[in-house]
Amino acid sequence: MAAVLVTEMRRIPRIEGLDHPIQFRLNGTVARDATIRDIAVNSMRVEFRGKALFVRHERVEMQAQIPGLGLYLTCRGQVARSYTPSRGRRGVALRLLDLDPAARGAIRAMYPPDVSWPEATA
Structure with missing residues (x-):
């Protein structure tokens, strides 16, 4: 049976940047602390599609949601x-929905100007 990794950001009034702490939880146990910046810096590829941010790593699929208060990620897969x-x-996709515009701009600023940022509407 595949392990489930649930990551949640501490509840805050709004997302102000990339340095808010995130706890990576594996089956309910805290595996490590990180920040959104850690995820972005260590990503191989980042692209925006509408309000979604996709970060590709190597073999696990991750999905994140920011419903206004907090960040929730789930990760499913054998690795x-x-x-x-x-x-x-190999094959990881991290998706951040409804990302705060300031955080979106901060992530963009971390990459060279020639990086593609598609803005699909949907």
Whole structure:
């Protein structure tokens, strides 16, 4: 049975940047602390599609939602046990929905100007 990694950001009134702490939880146990910046810096590819931000690592699929208060990520797959922001597995996709515009701009600023940022409407 595949492990499930649930990551949640501490509840805050709004997302002000990329340095808010995130706890990576593996089956309910805290695996490590990180920040959104850790995830972005260690990503191989980042692209925006509408309000979604996709970050591709190496083999686990992740999905994140920011409903206004807090950030929730779920990770499912056989290699979830060994996943950390700095050591991914093949085929990972991290999706942040309704990302705060300031955080979106901060992530963009971390990449060279020639990086593609598609803005699909949907």
